[in-house]
Amino acid sequence: MSGGRAPQMQGAVARSPFPPIASFALLSDCHTGALVAPDGAIAWLCPPRFDAPSVFATILDRQAGYFRFGPFDVNAPSARAYEPGTNVLVTTWKTPTGWAEVRDALTILPRSEPDSTTPHTRAPTDDDAAHCLVRTVTCLDGHVEMELLCEPVFDYGRIEADWDAVDLLTATASGGGIALRLRSDLPLGVQGGHVRARHTLRAGERAFCSLSWADDLAGPATFDEAEGELDTTVAYWRDWLADATIPDHPWREALERSALTIKGLTYMPTGATVAALTTSLPETPGGERNWDYRYNWIRDSSFTVQALHYLDLDWEADEFVEFLAGLEANDDGSLQIMYGIDGRRDLTETTLDHLTGYRGARPVRIGNGAFAQRQNDLYGAVLDAILMHARRSQRVPRTLWPVIRSQAECAAAAWREPDQGIWEARGEPQHYVSSKIMCWVALDRASKLAQLVGADDETTRWRGVADEIAADILAEGVSERGVLRQHYGTDALDASALLAAIYGFLPPDDERLRATVLAIADELTADGFVLRYRTEETDDGLSGREGTFLICSFWLVSALTIIGEGARAHALMEKLLRIASPLGLLAEELDTETGQHLGNFPQAFSHLALIEAARRIIMIERLLEFS
Structure with a gap:
């Protein structure tokens, strides 16, 4: 669907007030970046590059695209921090029934072939963007009801997504000349312009979701693959920072x-x-x-x-x-x-x-x-x-x-x-x-x-x-x-x-x-x-x-x-x-x-x-x- 403002959708949109600007977290794969709101929603993302039209833009309009992976009906996390030396975000949630930890990153992986999504004009490095947002959750204690809600609105909130369910765990959204592939180990339900999943995790249980915009829509298909890509991204950032000389100083x-x-x-x-x-x-x-x-x-x-x-x-x-x-x-x-x-x-x-x-x-x-x-x-x-x-x-x-x-x-x-x-x-x-x-x-x-x-x-x-x-x-x-x-x-x-x-x-x-x-x-x-x-x-x-x-x-x-x-x-x-x-x-x-x-x-x-x-x-x- 295209042309004009996307119609007002019920039940799946962000209706909360705008969070303070300083409350957002930055994710980056050095091709594009995302802002993560305190409630765990992706408030800004422009794939495949920084200056492309947004698919998630609730930071500019509460109806302009939304993607949350977090505990149902809990919006204030207990703690948020970057894994030291990285741009990988860790959010800890306390719910009435348990504790959970979510990891978020735009992944950077060893380069296996030339990047056709955003081609290089300079000599490429050994590692490059995977063109994928990866999110994992681990239930630390008790039990936690997790919710996945993905509602892209393409072209700066003007074009509602056209979803196609590939199978129970995979769906593809398209619009505005771009396609997104959503994968999870949680069963997905396509409802109009959004995809939703809900599942109760118990202590020690884990889940993931990934959203890819690579040309081949590649992305992790299991939790172990998702966790591995997050760990590889952590290693990338730490290896990069290790090459910098940072003074031993309180600052x-x-x-x-x-x-x-x-x-x-x-x-x-x-x-x-x-x-x-x-x-x-x-x-x-x-x-x-x-x-x-x-x-x-x-x-x-x-x-x-x-x-x-x-x-x-x-x-x-x-x-x-x-x-x-x-x-x-x-x-x-x-x-x-x-x-x-x-x-x-x-x-x-x-x-x-x-x-x-x-x-x-x-x-x-x-x-x-x-x-x-x-x-x-x-x-x-x-x-x-x-x-x-x-x-x-x-x-x-x-x-x-x-x-x-x-x-x-x-x-x-x-x-x-x-x-x-x-x-x-x-x-x-x-x-x-x-x-x-x-x-x-x-x-x-x-x-x-x-x-x-x-x-x-x-x-x-x-x-x-x-x-x-x-x-x-x-x-x-x-x-x-x-x-x-x-x-x-x-x-x-x-x-x-x-x-x-x-x-x-x-x-x-x-x-x-x-x-x-x-x-x-x-x-x-x-x-x-x-x-x-x-x-x-x-x-x-x-x-x-x-x-x-x-x-x-x-x-x-x-x-x-x-x-x-x-x-x-x-x-x-x-x-x-x-x-x-x-x-x-x-x-x-x-x-x-x-x-x-x-x-x-x-x-x-x-x-x-x-x-x-x-x-x-x-x-x-x-x-x-x-x-």
Whole structure:
């Protein structure tokens, strides 16, 4: 059935209130991801890849697809945790009659043949996505009545599933050009648009279900096979994390979870990283600041490469740089501000008006119209990433020199022009100071890269342009009180000015840098957490307030460390770590009035900034230990 909103179905849909954003758990197979609600329902899943249409989307509309495997009529678990060092979730349930434990994962298995579901454009690794969600349950004590309820609604809740019962334990759902194969050792009953099973497990008894979207719809057919695939997935994540170098520090757990989250948001076939798993989770409760983040933002590149190299995840860093090198440029040689995870350029934005949105926040958007904006900061992000990677690998690949040259020349041509700024404001273009700083970064890094390859003419010319940009910023971008402005012609503060410290635009002992960092810390915060800017002072083309931005708060930690305010930086870092979700995940924003996470979830940039801030503090601590 297709066209329009799927009809209202009775008895099988989620009618509960929307859970808090921070209460969801992330599952990933590095091709797509799922969010698991506290009640055990899959609230978000887009097979076979991150940016595909959803089949389960109760996080955006309580009628838009639902898949629960848990105790009947019990919705609050006793405990939820990841198996240590993994993205495999374990949920423990206490019912009036017993105890049960459910394990959930998007499975990753040894690769036996090329992936035809989501083909690789990079060299495939030894392990790859099985394109299957596997769920097992074990009754630990007493007896527990388990329920399986699977109700996909394809194409973002627009197409009801057409079910076909293969046998008593297998059924196939199809719609919107995709098929799902459900298997279980519980007898399945097909009822209209959903499949249901109920069975009472006694102490020691076990059951499973699996949902496959692989081309051949392969998946485990028995509990032992399901458990084996979960164990193999656990081994994959732990082996991967073992290759990372995580400091022996009280923040180790947060760093490990951030590393696992960033890896979980990486699209293995190309090396691209999505900004977040979701679309349209609101930045303003009930408001219009709802965006699709399932794409790769070029400005994330320097933080991504830096974090990966800091953790000694050099393979992932190399894959990401190769993704950057292969992107199709605009006619003038510049890169877009964002691309699809397959490198596509057209991310035309549309709205899904049939969905209610998370807690009524509308519109729900897919695609992102900001892809066509001019944002002059991206040149610096790309070239900073390439310089870091070149220094780490001790080489500048031949394929990267054209990218270096084109981005440097674009920055040299564009730095005098206004743009939409790092925050993608939808108001009038301005001469944003952070954009000018990032153009300086572009020419500064380009000149150093040119020096590495012996291109003397470019070294001198690009250094000269960098010096010209710096002089212009210090002449026009500093207020009378010696603080970096948001943009020329205003004295408004903007958290992006903290990039002046992080990228080394000004030395740590420069009074203008110190004044800027302290002004942001004291005047652009709510309960100690940093706002991007004051919405009443900034024409961003939107209405409504927004929460504090976690990335900006981590930037402040880094900046405070750089200017020597170590104690203040450490205290803010500890405060930030305390507001992570119960599973260690971070959204984009925090509403300090309610303590609720806001925006798409989990947010890669927040976790990247966490790693950057922790790196700086830990480095200082280590130096002090040996001084």
